Amino acid sequence: MARPTSNSSPQLSVGIAVIVRAGVAEARSTPGKIVEDYGTSQQAVGEELGRNWAPIRRWAVALDDGRLVFVDDDDLEIAPV
Numbered sequence: 617m618a619r620p621t622s623n624s625s626p627q628l629s630v631g632i633a634v635i636v637r638a639g640v641a642e643a644r645s646t647p648g649k650i651v652e653d654y655g656t657s658q659q660a661v662g663e664e665l666g667r668n669w670a671p672i673r674r675w676a677v678a679l680d681d682g683r684l685v686f687v688d689d690d691d692l693e694i695a696p697v
Contacts, residue, residue, distance in 0.1 A: 626694055628675065629653065636677055638691035647695055648685075652676035 630653055636646045655674050673686035
C-alpha cells in the first residue's frame with residue numbers, strides 16, 4: 617500500500633484523492649482526500665514525545681463520509697482516476 621515511486625506517478629500530497637486502508641476506516645477501503653501533511657512535525661519531534669501512545673501520524677485525511685482521520689503512508693494508496 618505504499619505510494620508509487622515512479623516519477624510519472626502522483627505522489628502523496630495535500631489535495632490528492634486517496635483510499636484509506638486502516639483500522640480507523642473500519643478495516644475497509646474508504647475514499648477521501650489528504651487535507652494536511654504533518655511530516656515535518658514527525659521529524660521535529662522524532663522519538664522525543666516522552667510517551668508511546670498517540671504518536672503523530674503523517675497525513676490528515678477527510679473521508680468522503682465526513683470523518684477526519686490521521687494515518688501514515690502505509691495506510692494509504694492513491695485513488696484511481
